[in-house]
Structures are given as C-alpha cells and as structure tokens.
Amino acid sequence: MKSISGIFLIVIALLCFSSCVEEDKKDTTLLVKIDEVVKKKFIHEIRIQGSIETDKNILINAEMSGLITGISVKEGQAVSKGQTLATVDASILASNMEELKAQLDYAEYIFNKQEELRKRGVGSEFELKAAKNQVISLQSKIKSMNIQKGKATIRAPFSGIIDKVFAHQGQLANPQSSILRLVNNKTVDVVASLSEKHYSRVHVGTPIKVTFPNYMDTSITLNVTHVGNFIEPTNRTFRIMSTITNNSFLLPNMLAELSITDIEVEDAMVIPSKSILKDKDNFDFVYIAVKKGSKYVVKKVNIEVLNKFQGEALIESGALNFGEKIISEGARGITEGDFVKMKK
Numbered sequence: 001m002k003s004i005s006g007i008f009l010i011v012i013a014l015l016c017f018s019s020c021v022e023e024d025k026k027d028t029t030l031l032v033k034i035d036e037v038v039k040k041k042f043i044h045e046i047r048i049q050g051s052i053e054t055d056k057n058i059l060i061n062a063e064m065s066g067l068i069t070g071i072s073v074k075e076g077q078a079v080s081k082g083q084t085l086a087t088v089d090a091s092i093l094a095s096n097m098e099e100l101k102a103q104l105d106y107a108e109y110i111f112n113k114q115e116e117l118r119k120r121g122v123g124s125e126f127e128l129k130a131a132k133n134q135v136i137s138l139q140s141k142i143k144s145m146n147i148q149k150g151k152a153t154i155r156a157p158f159s160g161i162i163d164k165v166f167a168h169q170g171q172l173a174n175p176q177s178s179i180l181r182l183v184n185n186k187t188v189d190v191v192a193s194l195s196e197k198h199y200s201r202v203h204v205g206t207p208i209k210v211t212f213p214n215y216m217d218t219s220i221t222l223n224v225t226h227v228g229n230f231i232e233p234t235n236r237t238f239r240i241m242s243t244i245t246n247n248s249f250l251l252p253n254m255l256a257e258l259s260i261t262d263i264e265v266e267d268a269m270v271i272p273s274k275s276i277l278k279d280k281d282n283f284d285f286v287y288i289a290v291k292k293g294s295k296y297v298v299k300k301v302n303i304e305v306l307n308k309f310q311g312e313a314l315i316e317s318g319a320l321n322f323g324e325k326i327i328s329e330g331a332r333g334i335t336e337g338d339f340v341k342m343k344k
Helices: 002-028 089-118 125-150 196-201
Strands: 030-036 038-052 057-061 066-071 086-087 153-155 159-165 178-183 188-195 207-214 215-223 237-244 254-272 286-290 295-300 305-309 312-315 327-329 339-342
Touching: 002 125, 038 312, 066 178, 086 178, 089 125, 153 312, 159 295, 188 196, 188 254, 196 254, 254 327, 286 339
Parallel strands: 030 339
Antiparallel strands: 030 327, 038 188, 038 254, 057 178, 066 086, 086 153, 159 178, 188 237, 207 215, 207 254, 254 312, 286 295, 286 327, 295 339, 305 312
16 A cells, blocks of 8 residues: 555656646747838938027127217117117217318319419419319218218117127227127028938928927928038038028027938838847848747848838838738847747
8 A cells, every 4th residue: 555655646746747847848938029010101300400590690899999979779679770779989080070171171262263273274284183183082081081980870780689788888889899789580590410421312392390409399390491512521511401481489599400301111111120130240130920839930031121210120122021920029039940929
C-alpha cells in the first residue's frame, strides 16, 4: 500500500510540473501592439518660427540741432500724415533770413539800376552780370534757408500711432537722438527663413497656416506674397513673406509659427513611424504579424521610407499590402520567427 501511495504521489507531482512548464511557455510569448497598413491621404508640413514685421515702425529724429520748443503729441495719440509732431527753435534762422532779405532788396535795386544804365549805353555788361549774379546768389541762399527752417518743424511721414515719446520740451535736439517712435500696424508682414532644400517647393501663392504662441486660440491661413531671391551663406536659408492687411492685434517683432504643406499624396501607403526599425546595414524594415492559430508569427519586411510627419510614415508601395498587420510596439525585443500575442 505504501508503494502504491508513493507512485501516486510521484504521478501527481509530475503532472503539476508539466502544467507549470506549459504555463511558463505561455508566459514567454511576447505581447505586442499591432496596427494595420492603411491607405490614406498623407500630408507633410514644414514648421518654422517667424516674426511680425512692418515697414511703418520708425524712430523720428530732428534733422537739425536746436532747443525743442514744443512737442504737440502724446503717447497713444493717432496722427495723420504731415501733422506737426514737434518743433525746434529756429530763431537764429529767422534772424539770418531777415538779413538775407535785406541784402536781396539792395541787390535787386543795384541790378535794376545797372539794367537802366545798360539800356542808355553807359553801364558795362560786366557790371550788369555781376549785379544779376548777386541777386541769384541771394535768392538761392534764401531758398536754402527756407528749406532748413522747414526742418525745424517735425512732421509725421505717415499716419499712425505715437508709440513712445523720448524727448521733452526744453531739451536739446540733434540728428543722433530720437524724439519719438511712430508706428502703423494696419499692414504687417509675417516673415520667416527656410532652409534652401525647400526652395523648389515654396513659391508665391503657396498657402501657409500661421499660429501665434501668445495667442493660443488664433490661427490664420495666408498665402506667400514674396519668396527671397538670395540664399544667406551663413545658414543656407532664404526668406519668405506673407502680408496681413487690416491688422488689429499683431505687433512688430511678435513671434509666429508657420506651417507650410510641401507634400500631399492621395491614397498613400501609411504606417506608424514608431514601427520602423533599422538593421545592421542601416536599412529600414518592419515586423509584420502573420496569423497562426491563436497567435501570430513574426516576419521581417524591408521597406523604403519616403517621408515622415506627426508619427506617420509614407512608404514606397510594393513591399507591403494594405491591411497587413504591423508590429508597432514591442518590436525591439523580438526576432523573425518568434510567436507573439496582441495586447488587449
């Protein structure tokens, strides 16, 4: 009886051991995530950082030195083209002007007398020419003085907003010191620099999507209005520009993010980018899962990647078929011929 009991216990132990071994085998089957090769529209975008610029953002300086006798505007004030912004003391110019006018009156008197003498045959041609030349010279000096006097009044070169006033009444103005800043942001440009490898894909009229880091809910679609005709030798880039009219919220030097669609393929063969691996020869390949019973067996397939964008890869058709199952997660721990199970 003891021997029969011993044999029974041994049989039970062997069955348990066999069951444990089978369970271990099940546990060694790798779990992977599987996606399918799909046919869809593939879009690739160039994403770059740009900024806002305007050609109507200027610092206004005095064209002549002198004491500032008045500033006619305040910060934030809207002004029209030609409106007086500030004035510089021109009293010395005015005094010089009066002196020149007096000299001109006398020179004209001499010239008229020389003309009368010449008509009588008394005066010489040389004296007449000298008198005429004196009149012309003084007229030219007065004209120049008037132009210089006009520079004492600083006027707006275009309509806009006074952004900042730097100087104050009573200060000394000179051509090197700014008096105020004048800005007009009604028309601004979105500008950016692209790598020269994109030059053949971007042209006037190319649509671009523009977002602004400081305006998270703002997105606008524009068209390229200018493509640069020069490659910067330092960074191998060219400049593009898109104009925004009737602007009401963008400021010069504000950051912008541009998205330009440079590749658009209908009915493309697309797979997840994370499923693509490289072999020892640096060739791209993927593992596909072939159904075998309740599991899948792993098969290696070499592919040619044409482009990638936002987690998707456009591949050359031929190596794979639409609907085939691609191992997208867990592929780095397996080899061809392994059995795998799909993650639930």
